[in-house]
Amino acid sequence: MRVFVTRPEHEARRWVDELCQRGFDAQAFPLIAILPVADAAPVQDAWRRLAACRAAMFVSGNAVRHFFGSRPAGMAWPPAARAWATGAGTHAALIAAGVPGASIDAPPASAVQFDSETLWSQVAPQVRTGDRVLIVRGGDAQGAAAGRDWLAERLGSVGAVVDTVVSYRRGAPQLTAAQLALARAGGVWLFSSSEAIAHLTELLPQQDWRGSRAVATHPRIAHAARRAGFGVVCESRPAVDAVVAVLESFR
Structure with a gap:
C-alpha cells in the first residue's frame, strides 16, 4: 500500500522510515515548503x-x-x-x-x-x-x-x-512532473495540516478525490479533507502506532 507522507521534508523522513519498517510503501510527499x-x-x-x-x-x-x-x-x-x-x-x-x-x-x-x-x-x-x-x-x-x-x-x-x-x-511546494503523476496514480494520504490539503488541491485542480483515502491527525484536518472531496477520511492520533492501526484497516 502506497502512503503519501505530506509533512514538511525534515519531519517526513522519520515518518517514512517508520512506516516502511511496518511494511508500507511510504513516500515522502511534502506539501508544505519550509x-x-x-x-x-x-x-x-x-x-x-x-x-x-x-x-x-x-x-x-x-x-x-x-x-x-x-x-x-x-x-x-x-x-x-x-x-x-x-x-x-x-x-x-x-x-x-x-x-x-x-x-x-x-x-x-x-x-x-x-x-x-x-x-x-x-x-x-x-x-x-x-x-x-x-x-x-x-x-x-x-x-x-x-x-x-x-x-x-x-x-x-x-x-x-x-x-x-x-x-x-x-x-507551497514545487513538485516535479513525476511527483504529480505519482499523486494522480493514487494511494493513501497522511495529512497533518489543513494547509497541505489546500496545496494539494491547488496543484491538482482537476483531480477527483472521491475514490481516495486519507488519514488525518486532527478533527480539523479531517474536516478539511472531507471538504476537499476525499471519499474515505479516518482520524488518528498523531503517533506512528495509531496511524499504522488505521492504515492496517485499509488492507
Whole structure:
C-alpha cells in the first residue's frame, strides 16, 4: 500500500522510515515548503527579551529549529523561562536545541490530541496576570504570521501579555512532473495540516478525490479533507502506532 507522507521534508523522513519498517510503501510527499524568514532581526530581538518571559510556546519543530538557528552569538536558554511544546516532535527539537528537559512542558504521550487546547490544560496553572509569553510560529510565504490564535486569546483572557515572532515561512511546494503523476496514480494520504490539503488541491485542480483515502491527525484536518472531496477520511492520533492501526484497516 502506497502512503503519501505530506509533512514538511525534515519531519517526513522519520515518518517514512517508520512506516516502511511496518511494511508500507511510504513516500515522502511534502506539501508544505519550509523557508527561512527574510529578516532574522525580529527573532534575534525576541531572544534578547526571552529572559523576561514566563514561557515561549513553539508551534512546531520547525519553529524551534529556525528560532535557534537565528540565536544571537553567546545567548543561551534562560534558566527561568519555560518552553512549551504541543507535541513529541517539537519536544524532541527543543531537546536537540539544548533546552533542558526539566524546562519543557508538553502534553503527555498518552494525550488524545497534541494541540494548543491540550497544552493549555498542562500549562495554565503557571500563568499569572502580567506574565509575558512569547509564541514562536510560522508565517505565510510573505512572512506574515499565520496559524491559529486560540492560545494567544486564552493567554490574553487571563491577563498575560503575548508577543509573537515568526521564525520561518511556509509556502507551497514545487513538485516535479513525476511527483504529480505519482499523486494522480493514487494511494493513501497522511495529512497533518489543513494547509497541505489546500496545496494539494491547488496543484491538482482537476483531480477527483472521491475514490481516495486519507488519514488525518486532527478533527480539523479531517474536516478539511472531507471538504476537499476525499471519499474515505479516518482520524488518528498523531503517533506512528495509531496511524499504522488505521492504515492496517485499509488492507
